Amino acid sequence: xxxxxxxxxxxxxxxxxxxxxxxxxxxxxxxxxxxxxxxxxxxxxxxxxxxxxxxxxxxxxxxxxxxxxxxxxxxxxxxxxxxxxxxxxxxxxxxxxxxxxxxxxxxxxxxxxxxxxxxxxxxxxxxxxxxxxxxxxxxxxxxxxxxxxxxxxxxxxxxxxxxxxxxxxxxxxxxxxxxxxxxxxxxxxxxxxxxxxxxxxxxxxxxxxxxxxxxxxxxxxxxxxxxxxxxxxxxxxxxxxxxxxxxxxxxxxxxxxxxxxxxxxxxxxxxxxxxxxxxxxxxxxxxxxxxxxxxxxxxxxxxxxxxxxxxxxxxxxxxxxxxxxxxxxxxxxxxxxxxxxxxxxxxxx
Numbered sequence: 001x002x003x004x005x006x007x008x009x010x011x012x013x014x015x016x017x018x019x020x021x022x023x024x025x026x027x028x029x030x031x032x033x034x035x036x037x038x039x040x041x042x043x044x045x046x047x048x049x050x051x052x053x054x055x056x057x058x059x060x061x062x063x064x065x066x067x068x069x070x071x072x073x074x075x076x077x078x079x080x081x082x083x084x085x086x087x088x089x090x091x092x093x094x095x096x097x098x099x100x101x102x103x104x105x106x107x108x109x110x111x112x113x114x115x116x117x118x119x120x121x122x123x124x125x126x127x128x129x130x131x132x133x134x135x136x137x138x139x140x141x142x143x144x145x146x147x148x149x150x151x152x153x154x155x156x157x158x159x160x161x162x163x164x165x166x167x168x169x170x171x172x173x174x175x176x177x178x179x180x181x182x183x184x185x186x187x188x189x190x191x192x193x194x195x196x197x198x199x200x201x202x203x204x205x206x207x208x209x210x211x212x213x214x215x216x217x218x219x220x221x222x223x224x225x226x227x228x229x230x231x232x233x234x235x236x237x238x239x240x241x242x243x244x245x246x247x248x249x250x251x252x253x254x255x256x257x258x259x260x261x262x263x264x265x266x267x268x269x270x271x272x273x274x275x276x277x278x279x280x281x282x283x284x285x286x287x288x289x290x291x292x293x294x295x296x297x298x299x300x301x302x303x304x305x306x307x308x309x310x311x312x313x314x315x316x317x318x319x320x321x322x323x324x325x326x327x328x329x330x331x332x333x334x335x336x337x338x339x340x341x342x343x344x345x346x347x348x349x
Contacts, residue, residue, distance in 0.1 A: 030068065030069075033068045033072060036072050037065045037072055037074065040074050040103060040115070040145075041074065043145070044063075044101075055084040056081065056083055056084065057081065058080070058081050059078075059080050060076040060077060060080070060099075061076070061077040061078045062077075063075065063076055064077065067102070070104065071102055071104045072102070073101070073102050074101040074102075075098050075099070075100045076098065076099045076101070077097070077098050078098075079095060079098070080095040081093070081094050081095070084219070084220050085219050088128060089128055089129075090126070090127075090128055092127055093124075093125065093126040093127075094123070094124070094125050094134075095123065096122070097119075097120060097121025097122050097123070098120040099117060099118070099120070100116075100117070100118050100119075100120055101115050101116070101117050102115060102117075103115045103116075103145065114142045114143065114144055115142070115143050115145045116140055116141070116142055116143075117140065117141045117142075117143055118139065118140045118141075119136075122135075123135065123136075132163055132164045133162075133163075133164070133165060134162070134163050135162045136159065136160060136161040137160035138157060138159040138160070139158045139159075140156070141155065141156045142155040151180055151181035153178050153179060153180040154178070154179045154180075155177070156175070156176065156177035156178070157175070157176050158172060158174065158175045159173070159174045159175075160172075160174075164194065167195070168195065169192075169194060170192070170193065170194055171191070171192040172191050172192075173189055173190035173192075174188075174189050175187060175189065182211050182212040182216075183209075184208065184210050184211070185208070185209050186206075186207065186208045186209075187205070187206075187207045187208075188206045188207075189204070189205050190202060190204065190205075191203040191206060198289035198291055199252055199285055199286075199289050200249065203247065203248070203249040204249065205247070205248045206245075206246075206247050207245070207247075208242075209242075209245075210240060210241060210242050210243060210245075211240075212238070212239075212240060213238065213239040214237035214239055215232075215233060215236040217229065217230075217233045218232070218233070227266060227345035230262060230345055231262075231266060233262070234262040234266070238261065238262075239259050239260065239261045240260040240261070241259055242256065242258055242270075242272065244257050245257070246275075250289075251278075251284060251285030252281075252282045252285045252286065253276070253277035253278060253282065254274065254275060254276050255274075255275040256272060256273070256274050256275070256323060257272050257273055258270050258323065259271070259272065260325070263326075263327075266343065266345055267327075267328055267340075267343055268325055268328075268340070269325055270325045271322065271323065271324045271325070272322075272323055273320055273322060273323060274322070274323040274332045274333075275319070275320050276304065276308075276319040276320075277316055277317075277318055278308075278317060279300075279305060279308050279317070279318075279319040280301065280304060280305035280308070281316075283297065283301045283304050284301065286300070287300070291338065292338075296336060299335060300335060303335075304319055304333075305317070307319055307321070325340075328340040328341075328342065
């Protein structure tokens, strides 16, 4: 008995319709991918134009696209950026063989609203007349593309970052940062310091949380002299809210928090609190490194352990004392810790 051809024709029709639908979806996704690439390039061009209007220098070769179907990789070859800074000749320059911007194109993925920026190949940073190579096993920033709120955070991750060469290089084993509006959170671990570091070659950790208060400082290359800009920032209520700076280095475990501004002579001034964990050991470390004057070191070694209080959680004793910065002198609990050099605003215009 011969088989009825109707089922076969229905199967062929179903396969043809399914194949057509798949091809249509692929074509639509390719169109979305191409549109997203155009949008990314246009946003990048607008951002670069705005920065150039502020005095930046930005140059790169023609962008390259890759990554279809699940992501868009927009690569900028031979990128060079120079950010002008008042009082710093030549500004701050950074260059990389490539900068890859990666956008994932799955709408259900939260990364749809972010782009990952990652430099590839050799890099260099230049400050004034000093140019240093920069290398990293990982150096990646997550940048908002379609943020739900104006101050969407920029996140930074790094691993095995090296700036410089040989014994003069700075090595950071790992770190993470978050910039949300004017609030910065940064955590660095296992920093190998260049040269003869006073408390040892390795700083175990450095964490910072700070926020700018008042007007944004004018850092551009053109405009009034740096001293006039600093005075305008001060007079507008400009302050640095140092919410926490904590360092573990050698025998020192210490943190400081407070507000920092500029005095009438445009020198740093402020007040806050100083936290010393195991203050006796910290005083020994500072004295042995020669960072305290002999008389101050003698007072600190004898007095600070007596003022310390037990840690409620069972850790080493802690000392929390007021700290002041006046007339370039840093004082804690009435003791002069150090004198700061004069902050000069005479460079540049």
